[in-house]
Amino acid sequence: MKCYRKILKIPWTAGRTNQSILQELGMRERQLLKNVKQLKLKYFGHVVRHNNLEKLCLEGAVEGRRGRGRPRRRWTQDISDWLGFSVRLAGHRSTRFMLHASCFTF
Numbered sequence: 160m161k162c163y164r165k166i167l168k169i170p171w172t173a174g175r176t177n178q179s180i181l182q183e184l185g186m187r188e189r190q191l192l193k194n195v196k197q198l199k200l201k202y203f204g205h206v207v208r209h210n211n212l213e214k215l216c217l218e219g220a221v222e223g224r225r226g227r228g229r230p231r232r233r234w235t236q237d238i239s240d241w242l243g244f245s246v247r248l249a250g251h252r253s254t255r256f257m258l259h260a261s262c263f264t265f
Contacts, residue, residue, distance in 0.1 A: 162191070196241060203238050 160177050163184060169175060181187070206213045217235060 160189075199234075200238065200241065 160180060163180050164171065167180065167183060169180065181189070203217075206217055
């Protein structure tokens, strides 16, 4: 929303809601977030199909000790939240078609 407010030159102190900003732009929902989700899911589908270094990094199969403090939110956690099933299931051939279909239905 910050980028939309900057385009319209509306300061954050104006007290306007996000919905009013979207109405002024003529949008019903946040297109930018929708596009980011779609591109992220497409890239994830591409990486899951291959056995390479990208897949190992994405799964987090790195040896060593975990750092102190609260664990950071992982890239794969976003994917599993959007899809509604585990990322490990997405590697199976039977669930890939669901992954491909979900890229275009937001």
